[in-house]
Amino acid sequence: MSLKLKKSYKFAFKSAIYITLFSAFFLAGLLSLCLQFSWTVVLLFGMCVFTFSFFVLQYRVERFIYRRVKKIYDDIALLESSTLRNKSITTDMATLTRELEKFARDKKIEIETLKIREEYRREFLGNVSHELKTPLFTVQGYLLTLLDGAMNDKTLRKKYLQRAEKGVERLIYIVQDLDMITKMEVGDLNLNFTKFNIVELIQNVFDLLEMKADRKGIMLMFDMKYIKPIMVYGDQEKIQQVVTNLVVNSIKYGNENGTTEVAIEDLVNNKVIVRIKDNGEGIEAKNIPRLFERFFRVDKSGARTEGGSGLGLSIVKHIIEAHDEKMYVESTYGKGSEFSFTLEKTK
Structure with missing residues (x-):
């Protein structure tokens, strides 16, 4: 691919000035020694030296330096760096250095990302x-x-x-x-948004999982008595799946004769947050960032005995993000965990 060269004359210009000043002062000194000092001669001599020096230096720089700079850009272009290929190429050394350092940093990040993905x-x-x-x-x-x-x-x-x-x-x-x-x-999940009562939905989940919770002596409960319905906007079936997966997890990893408590709180900007809290074994801090990965299990040996696909939390996260809402996790190892998510509130 042919690359356009954007020349820089800064190097030749400054170098020519230095040579001119040196030559002019040197000539002025000689003329003073000869008692024939003339500013006109010095100025004419300086202009000639400057012009000659500028063009010679620029020619030499273009011939021996710019070609090498262009080759560096050509080599980089082979790596398909969109950052560099979409820009005109500069021969200014400072700019080139910055761009190459940025290129190196980006490539390093890209390589590290690929290693993580692998x-x-x-x-x-x-x-x-x-x-x-x-x-x-x-x-x-x-x-x-x-x-x-x-x-x-x-x-x-x-x-x-x-x-x-x-x-x-x-x-x-x-x-x-x-x-x-x-x-x-791939964005192929069709959501059917409707208004529904989140309190009633959670109670339905409690009813469905009551026998499962009873086998471990776990009590499913609200943090308080919700007399009035709390209407939210979302896909009722998918949100029920979210609540079910989170409550099942709280039962699965909860302590025997423990509790699973659900709270619904108002937030700003017409939002509510649903909190599902247990007093089970909790999660170590190092494992929290990976909780929503597919098949990731905190207890790789014991968790499989409880059954399940290992995809529950990953599904939960995708459903909540499909609603443009947020998912949160708080946990203290040995004391319990709290999973929460936001929903849009309606009247």
Whole structure:
């Protein structure tokens, strides 16, 4: 690609002035010694020296320096740096140095970002492989056992088929969640915005998860009695999924005989914030930034025994962001966690 050269005459101009001043003072000194000093001669001599020096220096700079500068830009252009390719090229050394330093910084950041993405890709593929492998091997094990002769025993046959069905259900659950996240990331998630009562929605979630909470002795409760409805604007089905995922997490990681408390508070700019707080094991500070990554688990060994796809919090984050709202996490390790999100309030 041919690059346009924007020349700089600063170097030649300053150098010519220095040579001219030196030559003029030197000539003035000689004339003074010869007792024939003349300002006219000095000025004419200075103008001649300046003109000659300027053009010679500029020619030499263009021939030996600018060509090398242009080659540097050509080499950089091969790396497809949009920052440099869209600009006219300067031969000013200070400007060139700044641009090259910026180019180097940008490339370093780009390389570091690519390394992080590569590490995330490897970890993500490993997690997907693990999540799919467990139910697949479970189903395969039960089916092979049936084929090896257990199918003749009616009791074992029904038992193993039921367990295999659970493994298939978990596979379907993981695939459906992955499909949903993919649609969210490409902007293919259609939201149906309506007005609804967030208090009623949360109570419905409590009713659905009451038996699950009872098994651990966890009480699902509001922070206070909400007599009047609190109307919000959003996709009711998706927000119910958000609340369900967060309450399920609070039950899953909550302490036995603990509580899951939900609060709804007014904010400025016609917003409300829904807080879901538990008194469970809490989350270490180092793990909080990664909570919403797909398949990331704080307790990689124990969490899988609780089931789930490992995509719940990632789905929550995508749904809230699709509503142009904010998601927050506060946690103290050993004391509990609080997940909260904002919604637009309506009358």
